[in-house]
Amino acid sequence: xxxxxxxxxxxxxxxxxxxxxxxxxxxxxxxxxxxxxxxxxxxxxxxxxxxxxxxxxxxxxxxxxxxxxxxxxxxxxxxxxxxxxxxxxxxxxxxxxxxxxxxxxxxxxxxxxxxxxxxxxxxxxxxxxxxxxxxxxxxxxxxxxxxxxxxxxxxxxxxxxxxxxxxxxxxxxxxxxxxxxxxxxxxxxxx
Amino acid sequence: xxxxxxxxxxxxxxxxxxxxxxxxxxxxxxxxxxxxxxxxxxxxxxxxxxxxxxxxxxxxxxxxxxxxxxxxxxxxxxxxxxxxxxxxxxxxxxxxxxxxxxxxxxxxxxxxxxxxxxxxxxxxxxxxxxxxxxxxxxxxxxxxxxxxxxxxxxxxxxxxxxxxxxxxxxxxxxxxxxxxxxxxxxxxxxxxxxxxxxxxxxxxxxxxxxxxxxxxxxxxxxxxxxxxxxxxxxxxxxxxxxxxxxxxxxxxxxxxxxxxxxxxxxxxxxxxxxxxxxxxxxxxxxxxxxxxxxxxxxxxxxxxxxxxxxxxxxxxxxxxxx
Numbered sequence: 001x002x003x004x005x006x007x008x009x010x011x012x013x014x015x016x017x018x019x020x021x022x023x024x025x026x027x028x029x030x031x032x033x034x035x036x037x038x039x040x041x042x043x044x045x046x047x048x049x050x051x052x053x054x055x056x057x058x059x060x061x062x063x064x065x066x067x068x069x070x071x072x073x074x075x076x077x078x079x080x081x082x083x084x085x086x087x088x089x090x091x092x093x094x095x096x097x098x099x100x101x102x103x104x105x106x107x108x109x110x111x112x113x114x115x116x117x118x119x120x121x122x123x124x125x126x127x128x129x130x131x132x133x134x135x136x137x138x139x140x141x142x143x144x145x146x147x148x149x150x151x152x153x154x155x156x157x158x159x160x161x162x163x164x165x166x167x168x169x170x171x172x173x174x175x176x177x178x179x180x181x182x183x184x185x186x187x188x189x190x191x
Numbered sequence: 192x193x194x195x196x197x198x199x200x201x202x203x204x205x206x207x208x209x210x211x212x213x214x215x216x217x218x219x220x221x222x223x224x225x226x227x228x229x230x231x232x233x234x235x236x237x238x239x240x241x242x243x244x245x246x247x248x249x250x251x252x253x254x255x256x257x258x259x260x261x262x263x264x265x266x267x268x269x270x271x272x273x274x275x276x277x278x279x280x281x282x283x284x285x286x287x288x289x290x291x292x293x294x295x296x297x298x299x300x301x302x303x304x305x306x307x308x309x310x311x312x313x314x315x316x317x318x319x320x321x322x323x324x325x326x327x328x329x330x331x332x333x334x335x336x337x338x339x340x341x342x343x344x345x346x347x348x349x350x351x352x353x354x355x356x357x358x359x360x361x362x363x364x365x366x367x368x369x370x371x372x373x374x375x376x377x378x379x380x381x382x383x384x385x386x387x388x389x390x391x392x393x394x395x396x397x398x399x400x401x402x403x404x405x406x407x408x409x410x411x412x413x414x415x416x417x418x419x420x421x422x423x424x425x426x427x428x429x430x431x432x433x434x435x436x437x438x439x440x441x442x443x444x445x446x447x448x449x450x451x452x453x454x455x456x457x458x459x460x461x462x463x464x465x466x467x468x469x470x471x472x473x474x475x476x477x478x479x480x481x482x483x484x485x486x487x488x489x490x491x492x493x494x495x496x497x498x499x500x501x502x503x504x505x506x507x508x509x510x511x512x513x
Contacts, residue, residue: 019264026257034252036244048256055260056267069234074241081208116234119241128245135246149209150243156204156211167211171204178203182239 007072007120015062022059028121033080039151040084047084054083057108064109070118078110085153130188137184142177149174193221199229206236 002010002024010028013021033054038047057079065075086108089095097103124131138146148154148162156174160167198221204210205218222228 022264023257023261026260030256031249031251032244034256035247035250038250039244039247048252048259051252052256052260052263056263059264060267071238074238077241077244078208078237085208113230113234113237115231117238119238124242124245131242132246135243146207146243149204149207150240153208155209156214159209171200171211174207174209175200175203178207178236178239182235185239185242 007122008067008070011062011065011072012067014058015065015067022055025058026055029076032121033076036077036080037084040081040153041087046087050084050087051080054080057083057104061104061109064105066112066114069112069114069116071112071116071120073119073121073124074116075110075112078112079108081150081153082108082110088153127188130185134181134184134188138177138180142173142180145170145173146177146181193217193224193226195226198226199232202229202233202236206233206240208240 002013002021005013005021005024007028010021010025014025030051034047034051037050037054038044041047041050058076065072069075086095086099090099135143145159145163148159149156154162156170157167160170163170198218201210201214201218204214210218
């Protein structure tokens, strides 16, 4: 029954405190989310703990998601990334703020544009090969910068310091990388 | 004035979550100033950035993780419910304390009734806690899930904070009840009444009335206590009596059976003795008879031989003429 529902339909039920819907959401998204958490935190046990915490957040704060944007996939991926990076930053003592409800709302829950194109996991998985080839069409340097920014959670000045290159160079590289990725994806969609 | 083109140039970094903090502040100011922000452009980049994890080789989490998530959610809902109930009960308890304090501010024995009420509140809290922990009432359905080992350390920091709050509230309630338990003697109240009677003032009269009311309540409570004690004692006495009756009946049965056994043994002894006597008598009798008979036989034998010697004549001619 739940497997036939779209992401948004399923999440509407989660918002209405349907625990079976949350279970179905877990079955649907846990592998992708776990892959991302594992890539960020590296440790398997920590990754599992973070994923469990993320689903607790989803259950508690499901009403904070704007259903009208129609892109649950991006919201969940960004939530997963934010929570995983928060753990890393706390371990490295980069973040020392107390983890409160307010902190979670401000820094963990993602701020997604209301005008984001609608998307769901099924569509994403269908176009997985396109995304894979688009990412691997980037140069190694571009992939590396993208990796530092997205998976390691480094800001532009931090990347500049790490690579020992000017900040403006990093900024332009980031712009080019994401524009290139968008162009490749657009071309893949046209095919 | 922030350049719109500059803002558009920041969107990629914003979508990737790596925007320079200074640029982020500028962007925030731009939005707050009410400029037209390119939300659609940001949405496009955010969508593209969120596709990056799909290029990774997908890994599956441990199958037990689902159970752990379920367990966390159950604990969360139970904690929230318990906190809510505790807060409500604490609020009610505080109200009761305030009421008592207002009524009995001028009396030394003001703590007469408060401990009882506090104990009542505690039991309510405990009952609520117990009822809140009933698994059937949980929102999360665990029918198809086998629960893993419970790990209290796995609670998130936020939840840990909530737990501490629960503990402190319970501790304070118990401590207050312990502190307020008084040792009241009726004589003390009477003495105070006697002391305060000579003072003819409005305050003393009101105090006297209140003390009298308190005294009455103490007596009622004492009567209730004695009644409950008596009822407890009567139950205990009944139980002891019943046990004693059981012992008596057992003794009677034992005595009866013992008597029967002794009677039987005596009768057996008598019968054996009689039989022995009969046997002995018969032995001697038969042996005497046998001797007599033997003597008679001997006598007869001896008589028969003497008579033959006398009666048989020896006639030698008899054989010659026949």
